[in-house]
Amino acid sequence: MSVELEMDMDAAVLTVGGGFDLDDGHKQIQERARALAAELDPVATEADASSGLYEPMRSALAASGLAAHVVPAAYGGHSETLDPLAITVIREALMYSSAHLDSLFGVQGIGSYTLTVGGTEELKQEWLPKVVSLQAIAAIALTEPEVGSDLRAVQTTIEQVAGGLRVRGRKSFITNGGAASFYCVLGREGDGYSMVLVPADAQGLTARAGDDLIAPHILGELEFDDVVVPASHRLGIPGKAFSLMLQALAVFRVSVAGSAVGLAQAALDEALKHAQNRTQFGAPLIELGPVAQSLALSWTEVETARSMAYRAAALARTDPLGHLDFSSMAKISATETAGRVVDRAVQVMGRFGLVRGSKIERLYRNARPLRIYEGSTEVLLDSLARRLQKVAK
Structure with missing residues (x-):
C-alpha cells in the first residue's frame, strides 16, 4: 500500500x-x-x-x-x-x-x-x-524484590517434600498479582531452577497490591510461606526449567513489539487528526513543514517497526528460542519507536497534548513501561552485543 x-x-x-x-x-x-x-x-x-x-x-x-x-x-x-x-x-x-x-x-x-x-x-x-x-486469570511469577532482569539470582526456593513441592519466597511486580487464579512460579531447586504451578487459593500464599505505576496496571506482591503443592504441579524438568521460562519469553517478547506498534499507530493517528483540523498562522498545521515532516518520520518509523515485528513473529512460529535475537530486536525497535512517536505527537498537538485524561496523555504514559518490562532496552542490547561477538568469530 x-x-x-x-x-x-x-x-x-x-x-x-x-x-x-x-x-x-x-x-x-x-x-x-x-x-x-x-x-x-x-x-x-x-x-x-x-x-x-x-x-x-x-x-x-x-x-x-x-x-x-x-x-x-x-x-x-x-x-x-x-x-x-x-x-x-x-x-x-x-x-x-x-x-x-x-x-x-x-x-x-x-x-x-x-x-x-x-x-x-x-x-x-x-x-x-x-x-x-x-x-481463570493466568500469571507468571518471576521477579522478586531484589531481582529484576537478572533472573538467575532469584531467591525463591522449590523443594521436594513428603507432601509434594514446597515453595518459599517472595515475588514482586507480578502482573495480575492478586487477580490471578494461578501462578507459574520460578525458583531455585538444588543447583538448578524449577517451575511449579501454584493455585491462588493455596494455603500459605498471600497476595498484596503492588506499587501504583504511572500507567495503572494490575500488579501484585506475592509471599510464599511454606506453600505446598502436589508433585504433579511441577512444570518442566526438575532443575532444568530455566530454558522453559526463556522459551515463554521468546514466544511472547515479540508480541510486546506488536503492542508498541499499536500504541504508536494510535498516537500518530491522533496527531494527524489534530494537524488536519487545527489552524495556525492562517493554515492547517499539516501545511507547516516541520509538522508534516514530524508526522512523516513517525509514519516511516511505525511501518518499519511493524515490518520487523511481523518478521520476528513469523520466525518465532517455528523456533522461538532459536530466533530469540530477532524477537529482542523487534521489541527494542517497536518500543523505542513508540516512545519517539508519542512524544512527537504531543509536540504536534501542543497544549492539547498536555491535557490530563486525553487519549494522547494516556498513550504517553502507557508508552513508557514498554521499554522496561519483558526485557529492558539496555539489557536486550547487552545480550545482542554478546551474541554479535559470537557470530562475528
Whole structure:
C-alpha cells in the first residue's frame, strides 16, 4: 500500500496500515481484534485508569474468543500450536485502543505458556480451558524484590517434600498479582531452577497490591510461606526449567513489539487528526513543514517497526528460542519507536497534548513501561552485543 502524506489524506488510511505480508487467515484475526478494540474503545479510558481487573473487558474478551489463540486446540484453543504472529497481530489491534485490554490478553498467554509446554496432562486439562474462557486469570511469577532482569539470582526456593513441592519466597511486580487464579512460579531447586504451578487459593500464599505505576496496571506482591503443592504441579524438568521460562519469553517478547506498534499507530493517528483540523498562522498545521515532516518520520518509523515485528513473529512460529535475537530486536525497535512517536505527537498537538485524561496523555504514559518490562532496552542490547561477538568469530 502506497500513499502520500498530503493535507487532504484520509486519516483512516494510516489506521488501516499493516495488512501487508499477512495471509488471509491472519487478516481475519486482525479484523476480529480490531472489532473488539473498537467495541471497547468507549470504556478504554476508564479501564486503563484501573489497577484492578476491569470486568467489562474480561467479559468482552471472553466472548470474542480471541484468547483461544494463546492455548493449543487440544484444550479449547485455536490451533495445534501457538502462533506468535497471530498473538502479535492481536496485541497490536488491542493496544491501539486499551493497554488494559492488551495486557489482559497478553498475560493470559505468557502466564499459561509454561503450563502449556511443561505441565502434566491432568494439570493442562484442569486449567487451560479456563484460560480460553477467562474463567481463570493466568500469571507468571518471576521477579522478586531484589531481582529484576537478572533472573538467575532469584531467591525463591522449590523443594521436594513428603507432601509434594514446597515453595518459599517472595515475588514482586507480578502482573495480575492478586487477580490471578494461578501462578507459574520460578525458583531455585538444588543447583538448578524449577517451575511449579501454584493455585491462588493455596494455603500459605498471600497476595498484596503492588506499587501504583504511572500507567495503572494490575500488579501484585506475592509471599510464599511454606506453600505446598502436589508433585504433579511441577512444570518442566526438575532443575532444568530455566530454558522453559526463556522459551515463554521468546514466544511472547515479540508480541510486546506488536503492542508498541499499536500504541504508536494510535498516537500518530491522533496527531494527524489534530494537524488536519487545527489552524495556525492562517493554515492547517499539516501545511507547516516541520509538522508534516514530524508526522512523516513517525509514519516511516511505525511501518518499519511493524515490518520487523511481523518478521520476528513469523520466525518465532517455528523456533522461538532459536530466533530469540530477532524477537529482542523487534521489541527494542517497536518500543523505542513508540516512545519517539508519542512524544512527537504531543509536540504536534501542543497544549492539547498536555491535557490530563486525553487519549494522547494516556498513550504517553502507557508508552513508557514498554521499554522496561519483558526485557529492558539496555539489557536486550547487552545480550545482542554478546551474541554479535559470537557470530562475528
